[in-house]
Amino acid sequence: MIEIDGLTKRYGDKTAVDGLSFVVQPGVVTGFLGPNGAGKSTTMRMIAGLDRPDSGTVRVNGKHYPHAAAPMAELGILLDARSVHPGLSARNNLLALARTAGISRRRVDEVIELAGLAEVAGTRAGGFSLGMGQRLGVAAALLGQPQTVVLDEPVNGLDPDGVRWIRELLKSLAAEGRTVLVSSHLMSEMAQTATQLVVLGRGKLITEASVEDFVNHATTSAVLVRTPETVRLGQLLAAPGITVINDGTDLLRVSGTTAAQIGTAAWQAHLPVYELTPTHASLEEAFMQVTKDSIDYHAGATR
C-alpha cells in the first residue's frame, strides 16, 4: 500500500507537486495518469525516498521507506530516466543491487530470464536499446519480490511482445496481493491493465477513481442520429436530462438516453431514421477532457 498525504515538492520557483494526497491499494493495478510535467515522476521519486518532500508524507506498506529494514522487500521501482551503469553488464547491474539485500545469484538469473535478457546478460548495458534498457529496469524492480512495485512508463520503447509481457506481469503482481502503481501516457494501455486510476494535473490531484467511474463521469456518452426530420425528432426527444445538439446537418447528437429509446420513439412517431450510432467514451477522451486545462506544454502551441 502507498499512502501519500499532503505531499509538496518545489524546485526553485516551480511547484512540481502541490498538496497531493492519495492511496494506492494492494491487489489491483493502479494507473498513474497526467500530462507531461504533471508531477508523476517527481511523486515516484519521493515514494522511493530519492527526493525529499518540502512537506507532507509518503508511506510505503505503512512505513517511512528510508527507514525500512529490508528496502528491497518493500519497494521495487523503475524510474523514467535510465538508472543502470553502462559499463556494467546486465547481470552485474542486477547483482550489485541484489547483494544489498542478500539476494542469491539464482534469483538474479531468474529475473534475467523473466525479462527476456538471458542472451545479453553478459553484455555491457551501455549498448542496450531503449527497450532492453527498459526490460533491465523492470528486472531490477522485480528483483526482491517487493510488496509494492512502482513503474514509471514501463512500456516506453517496448515492442508489442514486451508490451504484452508488462501487461500480464502487472496483473499477476496484483493478483499476488502486491501494490502496483504504474504511470503511462498510453491511455489505451492503461485501459487494458489498470482498474484504479490516480490522475494528476500540474502537481495536483484531479481525481482518484476506478477506470470505469472515471470514463463514465468524465465524458458523456452520446448517440448519433441521422434523420431528415431533425427538428421534429429533436422536439420529440427533448426532456429534462436529455441534450440534443444539431450541427445544422441531418445529424443529431443526443446524450442522456439510449439508442433503443431513441429508435422506439422515432418509430412510434413515424419519423425516418437512417443511422443510430451509440458512441462510447474512451479512457483517452476522458483523460483529455479532464486534463485539458492543466496541460503545461501544448504541442505546437502558437506563439
Next chain:
Amino acid sequence: MSAITRPGLAPSPSIPSPVIPSPVIPSPAPATVAGPVSQVRVVRAEWTKLRALRSTWWCGLTAAVLIVGLGAAIAGSGTPYHVTPGNTAAMGISSALLGVLFAQLVLGVVGVLSFSGEYGTGMIRATLAVVPSRLPVLWAKVIVLVGLVLPVTVLCAFADFFTAAAIESSRGGSAISLTDPGVLRTVAGASLYLTVVVIIGLALGALLRKTAAGLSAFAAVFFVLPIVVNALPHNLTGFAPYLPSNAGGELWGLSMTSAHALSPWTGFAVLCGYAVVLTAAAAWRLRHRDA
C-alpha cells in the same frame, strides 16, 4: 457534463468518492526473497561494481607500471646512488618512488569515478533506492577502495623498492635495505599516501557529482596547486606545508615545499584530516540532498 471535469482544482466535492477496490486479498504479505540491508551486504554490492568495471583495472595497471617502471628507470639512469650523511637511504628510495606522483592522478580517477560515475550514468538512483538510508553506500565505497588500493599499492611500492635497490646495487651504488633508517616508512608511506589520496578523490566525486568537475578539482589540488605555490615568493607560502600533497608527501619523502616542513607522521595526519573533513562533507550532502 459531469462535475469530474475540474482540472487544476482540488478534488471537487462532487467527485465520486475514491472507490476502494472491492476487498482484495487481505495481505499476508506476499513472498519476498529480499533480506534486510546491512553494511556488510552494501560492501559486497560495491565490490561487485568496482570489480566489474574495466576502468578500475586499467587504472590499477597503469598505476603499477608508473610506480615500478619509473622507479626502475630512475634507478638505472644517471650516476649510481651512494648513501652519504646528506643523501640518506630513505631519500634514495623516495626518488625511486617518483612514479607515485603520477600514479596518484590515475588512482584518483578511480576514487572520483566511484561516485561521479554513478551520478553521471543515473545508477545512483538505483543504488540509493535499494539503500534508502544512503550513508552505508558511502562507507561501503570507502571500504572497498581502501581494500583494493591499499594491497595493490603496497605490492607496487615494495616491488618498486626491490627493483630499484637491485638495479642500484648492480650498478655499483649503495646497497639499500628495508631496515635502513626511514626506508620502510618511505616505502609503506607511499602506499598509505596513495590510499588516502584515493579517498579524497572519492569524497570530491561525491561532493561535486560530475566526473569532469571531480577530476578537475582533484588534479588542481594534487598537481597544479603545489607547483603554483612552489613558484610563489616565500613570504606568501607559509601554508605550503599544509597543502594535502605536501603534508602527505612528507611520509614518503617527496614533498614539494622548502618551507618549514612537517614531520612525516604529522604531515600524514594532516592529509588524513583533509580526507576526513571532505568525506564528512560528502556524507552530509549525500544524506540531505535529493539524489
